[in-house]
Amino acid sequence: MSSGLLRLGLQLCPARRVSCHGAWRKHYSAQSGALEKAIAAFRSVSGDDGVSTGSAVREQHGRDESVHRCRPPDAVVFPRCVEEVSALAKICHQHRLPIIPFGTGTGLEGGVGAVKGGVCFSLRKMDQVLDLHPEDFDVTVEPGVTRKALNAYLRDTGLWFPVDPGADASLCGMAATSASGTNAVRYGTMRENVLNLEVVLADGKIIHTAGKGRRPRKTAAGYNLTNLFVGSEGTLGILTKTTLRLYGIPESMVSAVCSFPSVQAAVDSTVQVLQSGVPIARIEFLDDVMIGACNHFNSLSYPVLPTLFLEFHGSSRSLEEQVNVTEEITRENGGSDFAWAEDEETRSRLWKARHDAWYAALALRPGCKAYATDVCVPISRLPQVIVETKEDLIRNNLIGPIAGHVGDGNFHCIMVLNPDDPDEVQRVHEFTDRLARRALSVDGTCTGEHGVGLGKRNLLQEELCPHTMEVMQGIKATLDPNNIMNPGKIL
Amino acid sequence: MSSGLLRLGLQLCPARRVSCHGAWRKHYSAQSGALEKAIAAFRSVSGDDGVSTGSAVREQHGRDESVHRCRPPDAVVFPRCVEEVSALAKICHQHRLPIIPFGTGTGLEGGVGAVKGGVCFSLRKMDQVLDLHPEDFDVTVEPGVTRKALNAYLRDTGLWFPVDPGADASLCGMAATSASGTNAVRYGTMRENVLNLEVVLADGKIIHTAGKGRRPRKTAAGYNLTNLFVGSEGTLGILTKTTLRLYGIPESMVSAVCSFPSVQAAVDSTVQVLQSGVPIARIEFLDDVMIGACNHFNSLSYPVLPTLFLEFHGSSRSLEEQVNVTEEITRENGGSDFAWAEDEETRSRLWKARHDAWYAALALRPGCKAYATDVCVPISRLPQVIVETKEDLIRNNLIGPIAGHVGDGNFHCIMVLNPDDPDEVQRVHEFTDRLARRALSVDGTCTGEHGVGLGKRNLLQEELCPHTMEVMQGIKATLDPNNIMNPGKIL
Numbered sequence: 003m004s005s006g007l008l009r010l011g012l013q014l015c016p017a018r019r020v021s022c023h024g025a026w027r028k029h030y031s032a033q034s035g036a037l038e039k040a041i042a043a044f045r046s047v048s049g050d051d052g053v054s055t056g057s058a059v060r061e062q063h064g065r066d067e068s069v070h071r072c073r074p075p076d077a078v079v080f081p082r083c084v085e086e087v088s089a090l091a092k093i094c095h096q097h098r099l100p101i102i103p104f105g106t107g108t109g110l111e112g113g114v115g116a117v118k119g120g121v122c123f124s125l126r127k128m129d130q131v132l133d134l135h136p137e138d139f140d141v142t143v144e145p146g147v148t149r150k151a152l153n154a155y156l157r158d159t160g161l162w163f164p165v166d167p168g169a170d171a172s173l174c175g176m177a178a179t180s181a182s183g184t185n186a187v188r189y190g191t192m193r194e195n196v197l198n199l200e201v202v203l204a205d206g207k208i209i210h211t212a213g214k215g216r217r218p219r220k221t222a223a224g225y226n227l228t229n230l231f232v233g234s235e236g237t238l239g240i241l242t243k244t245t246l247r248l249y250g251i252p253e254s255m256v257s258a259v260c261s262f263p264s265v266q267a268a269v270d271s272t273v274q275v276l277q278s279g280v281p282i283a284r285i286e287f288l289d290d291v292m293i294g295a296c297n298h299f300n301s302l303s304y305p306v307l308p309t310l311f312l313e314f315h316g317s318s319r320s321l322e323e324q325v326n327v328t329e330e331i332t333r334e335n336g337g338s339d340f341a342w343a344e345d346e347e348t349r350s351r352l353w354k355a356r357h358d359a360w361y362a363a364l365a366l367r368p369g370c371k372a373y374a375t376d377v378c379v380p381i382s383r384l385p386q387v388i389v390e391t392k393e394d395l396i397r398n399n400l401i402g403p404i405a406g407h408v409g410d411g412n413f414h415c416i417m418v419l420n421p422d423d424p425d426e427v428q429r430v431h432e433f434t435d436r437l438a439r440r441a442l443s444v445d446g447t448c449t450g451e452h453g454v455g456l457g458k459r460n461l462l463q464e465e466l467c468p469h470t471m472e473v474m475q476g477i478k479a480t481l482d483p484n485n486i487m488n489p490g491k492i493l
Numbered sequence: 494m495s496s497g498l499l500r501l502g503l504q505l506c507p508a509r510r511v512s513c514h515g516a517w518r519k520h521y522s523a524q525s526g527a528l529e530k531a532i533a534a535f536r537s538v539s540g541d542d543g544v545s546t547g548s549a550v551r552e553q554h555g556r557d558e559s560v561h562r563c564r565p566p567d568a569v570v571f572p573r574c575v576e577e578v579s580a581l582a583k584i585c586h587q588h589r590l591p592i593i594p595f596g597t598g599t600g601l602e603g604g605v606g607a608v609k610g611g612v613c614f615s616l617r618k619m620d621q622v623l624d625l626h627p628e629d630f631d632v633t634v635e636p637g638v639t640r641k642a643l644n645a646y647l648r649d650t651g652l653w654f655p656v657d658p659g660a661d662a663s664l665c666g667m668a669a670t671s672a673s674g675t676n677a678v679r680y681g682t683m684r685e686n687v688l689n690l691e692v693v694l695a696d697g698k699i700i701h702t703a704g705k706g707r708r709p710r711k712t713a714a715g716y717n718l719t720n721l722f723v724g725s726e727g728t729l730g731i732l733t734k735t736t737l738r739l740y741g742i743p744e745s746m747v748s749a750v751c752s753f754p755s756v757q758a759a760v761d762s763t764v765q766v767l768q769s770g771v772p773i774a775r776i777e778f779l780d781d782v783m784i785g786a787c788n789h790f791n792s793l794s795y796p797v798l799p800t801l802f803l804e805f806h807g808s809s810r811s812l813e814e815q816v817n818v819t820e821e822i823t824r825e826n827g828g829s830d831f832a833w834a835e836d837e838e839t840r841s842r843l844w845k846a847r848h849d850a851w852y853a854a855l856a857l858r859p860g861c862k863a864y865a866t867d868v869c870v871p872i873s874r875l876p877q878v879i880v881e882t883k884e885d886l887i888r889n890n891l892i893g894p895i896a897g898h899v900g901d902g903n904f905h906c907i908m909v910l911n912p913d914d915p916d917e918v919q920r921v922h923e924f925t926d927r928l929a930r931r932a933l934s935v936d937g938t939c940t941g942e943h944g945v946g947l948g949k950r951n952l953l954q955e956e957l958c959p960h961t962m963e964v965m966q967g968i969k970a971t972l973d974p975n976n977i978m979n980p981g982k983i984l
Contacts, residue, residue, distance in 0.1 A: 229720035380629040
């Protein structure tokens with residue numbers, strides 16, 4: 003069964019080196035009549051500066067941050083409001099042109115690649131925070147608003163939006179990919195934090211998943227369409243607005259670093275911290291290879307051992323208790339004394355090191371590419387899966403430092419590989435498939451937060467029963483009968 | 494527009510007094526060939542004692558705890574395993590007979606009424622707790638397992654399942670109706686606590702929404718089918734297994750009662766407690782009428798004033814801090830001193846009083862029936878909506894004590910009415926529609942947790958945009974093309 007990197011054609015056509023132009027021309031001429039007519043219609047809707055067919059712009063919109071090779075769209079449109087998105091979608095619908103929604107291009111599974119050509123909808127011009135209700139802890143934003151932009155906007159309100167995948171992704175993009183990240187153990191993922199979505203469907207119709215403008219904390223009003231579109235990766239519609247839950251900024255936050263003699267000791271500590279009821283805000287695992295890379299990249303000097311990065315949120319008194327319980331647990335498991343980060347600057351430096359893991363890994367082999375695995379397993383199975391995975395890496399002479407949201411049972415091997423070495427690409431491909439199957443064999447999933455995108459479609463079929471896949475295909479066919487919404491992804 | 498109680502035919506055919514027999518005979522003879530063949534086939538699958546067509550059994554399965562009149566099915570089957578559910582469903586599919594799943598019959602929106610006849614699938618014989626993973630905080634149960642049965646099973650593990658709608662409902666029934674209740678402000682609703690579902694579809698196929706046996710805490714593997722089936726009220730399939738999140742039983746719990754000079758003061762206190770970040774476990778509002786009824790029904794002597802019932806969960810130290818912050822807030826809003834309930838017996842008595850609200854309300858007018866409204870609004874709008882609603886009740890001479898999960902913005906008027914008085918039924922009907930529209934006018938929903946069922950289908954259309962309804966109808970048609978899954982509900 004083909005899978006992973008091989009499916010991406012990486013060994014045939016390494017990223018960055020592909021010439022987008024030839025592919026585009028071929029596609030363009032094949033359906034030039036429809037495309038030309040559509041582009042003329044786009045211009046009448048969005049003006050000349052709202053439509054681009056220049057190769058640089060198309061290339062920029064044909065790839066995300068993953069190894070998946072550039073698959074440029076035939077055109078990029080830059081709508082300014084939902085009515086414009088709808089009008090443009092109707093043109094695509096009429097001409098059966100694929101629609102690929104684009105937020106910030108920070109995805110990790112090739113979700114923005116125009117594998118069947120078509121039109122990229124860049125939503126960056128729709129960047130307004132629309133409705134903030136501080137007393138109700140909710141806000142509605144347009145799709146161009148990023149996580150950091152929202153939190154900057156909220157700065158003086160005492161509120162924040164905690165879901166943090168690392169990248170400064172757009173919030174609708176995060177909803178589309180069911181993103182989560184380091185804070186999910188405490189605040190949940192996008193699934194738990196989206197209250198409502200405005201969506202433009204494949205035929206240009208506009209819907210509001212929970213009714214227009216509605217924002218109750220709870221609802222039992224019909225099918226949960228909100229959570230059907232969260233994680234649908236642009237294959238069911240274009241998210242043009244999201245209403246999000248907000249949280250009060252905690253009175254105090256403190257971070258700490260603790261190293262362990264073994265992976266097992268670090269994960270055992272995590273399990274016990276969760277069992278003890280400590281409402282820990284972040285608990286991130288980095289293996290010895292990852293810590294070494296972070297030390298080098300960020301000029302730090304943490305012991306090169308399995309390590310937990312921790313963060314506690316709460317009142318000063320509650321923090322004291324949380325920290326005491328956690329320290330007792332880590333000490334019993336042979337953990338080091340905590341290295342503290344209390345003031346905001348030190349905390350930021352610490353978490354920057356964690357969030358730079360991707361670049362720190364890449365710096366291990368300059369000129370190489372990175373691909374992140376994303377399995378998620380029941381936490382009791384985590385030590386076994388991580389230990390076996392590290393043995394597998396060593397056995398196959400592969401570089402894949404591990405960073406993980408261990409509180410959720412989710413971890414990433416950041417595979418650093420030379421895309422021009424077919425043998426290495428093959429070994430990485432086989433490794434990622436083995437890792438996914440290791441997770442599946444212990445009741446886990448091949449993707450905890452990055453999504454299926456292009457690279458995990460075969461693994462998804464192994465993970466789900468055929469009848470479950472049929473239900474997903476049925477829903478896709480109902481909402482997008484012509485298969486124009488981000489075709490070639492998920493299913 | 495017809496709605497609410499009128500739609501239920503209550504004034505024409507009061508509950509309990511309807512003769513189910515005539516309706517059944519008529520239906521039976523209309524399609525007797527198919528039904529007789531199906532019943533014979535059921536018997537070959539389930540044996541004689543697995544199928545019932547007796548009128549008492551059918552009547553018992555044709556109603557829930559609401560005012561909705563009895564709509565008995567043509568037959569009731571009692572499958573013992575998922576394969577049997579599947580075989581029986583295939584027979585219904587073949588003969589185009591409606592399928593109505595039945596848990597404990599504790600719903601409040603007429604969800605089990607066989608409005609088009611058909612076959613009730615009583616799932617009470619499937620009552621096993623199947624897979625408990627204490628270290629992963631998850632468990633899988635069959636559909637006959639109730640909330641209390643699960644918590645009794647878990648007693649020695651230090652774990653519990655906190656979602657608590659009051660009734661001892663089956664957990665799959667709670668998933669089917671997206672139930673929540675008093676603990677939702679802290680622990681979420683069924684939407685946040687179901688990890689996986691086994692579902693028998695309308696054609697008898699068996700699916701697992703997150704893949705068979707899978708139970709990662711997070712997943713981004715394809716469409717979120719789990720949350721499509723949660724809240725689908727039996728209209729998309731029969732839930733035959735659910736995997737649930739569990740929580741550690743808190744080290745300490747303490748409950749308190751506090752009365753206020755006004756509704757505004759009680760709700761303001763709630764908002765401020767939430768804003769202060771106190772992780773309160775329950776915060777329940779009872780208006781003066783409700784408190785009076787509870788006093789009378791449970792021989793209590795709380796002041797007859799707007800009241801909050803509170804519960805705090807955590808370590809002893811954390812409880813102290815939570816209580817201090819909350820007391821300070823309630824005192825500033827003119828609240829009384831807290832009446833405490835610390836030991837388990839006193840706490841149980843207090844919460845029994847809250848959970849008996851339904852019966853306490855009914856006891857206000859012996860011989861009458863009750864109907865609970867269920868609006869949910871952004872919390873900042875709650876004081877206005879409750880005050881206007883109380884004025885509306887008084888103006889129309891209606892009895893509707895109010896109990897609410899104010900932390901979520903969700904409250905119930907327990908309307909106590911004489912079903913034989915058409916004028917009163919009409920006034921209640923008009924009141925419930927006004928209340929729902931009042932909620933809709935402030936960005937809320939007509940149903941926070943009871944579901945749409947029979948009675949709120951028209952309100953759902955007002956709440957959602959037509960295109961959103963079309964998407965729901967499309968999904969229904971895809972999964973149930975012959976409309977045999979609990980027809981006449983939601984859509």
